[in-house]
Amino acid sequence: MTTTTPAPAPKPMSRRELEARIIAKAWKDPAYKQRLTSDPRGVLQEELQAIDPAIKLPGALQIQVHEENPNLFHLVLPxxxxxxxxxxxxxxxxxxxxxxxxxxxxxxxxxxxxxxxxxxxxxxxxxxxxxxxxxxxxxxxxxx
Incomplete structure (x- = not known):
């Protein structure tokens, strides 16, 4: 008789940790960065589902990606x-x-x-x- 152990609950991830994960991938992988800038909602949904497949972004939630450069600084006000x-x-x-x-x-x-x-x-x-x-x-x- 084989018993299966339930999968461990996903580790909670803060917003900063999620953002850091996405940013690191974008810096390492130009194709990922292109997908992130062209379809930020799709990429964010993929990242969230990698943490917990049950997570669904609210339909009305808009997601924008802004890339900084030497002459542009973004300050996000949650x-x-x-x-x-x-x-x-x-x-x-x-x-x-x-x-x-x-x-x-x-x-x-x-x-x-x-x-x-x-x-x-x-x-x-x-x-x-x-x-x-x-x-x-x-x-x-x-x-x-």
Whole structure:
């Protein structure tokens, strides 16, 4: 009797990792770069399906490729997580949200947790220092 082990779940990939993968391929392979510039949606769909075959790009999602040169710099401004409704992220239709928005939302949530933890640590340290200082003053006063 042969048992098959289920395939491992695909490793989550951040937007930066996906972009780096695509850029590296374009730099190495001129034919891939040509396909990327002429059919960015098709290439992105292929890359996403290589990660997880179930991923489908939303039909309305537009994809543009911009190539920098010595006289042209591109700055990409992702969607502001504050402008994304919770219903766009939580619900049955996750395909309605661009993948980068989900990554940005997760990163923003992590940043909030990290900042809250850092603030709690600073407050705890301040409380410990204040208590130590108060004890030092009390001890110093009792010695005199």
């Amino acid at each position: 969607r502001n997580p504050n402008d994304v409704k919770l219903s766009e992220v939580v619900g049955d239709n996750l395909e309605a949200v661009a993948p980068q928005t989900i990554v940005v939302l997760v990163a923003a949530a992590i940043a909030v947790v990290v900042n809250a933890a850092a603030a709690a640590n600073v407050n705890a340290a301040a409380n410990v220092n204040a208590a130590a200082n108060a004890n030092s003053v009390a001890n110093a006063n009792s010695v005199v």
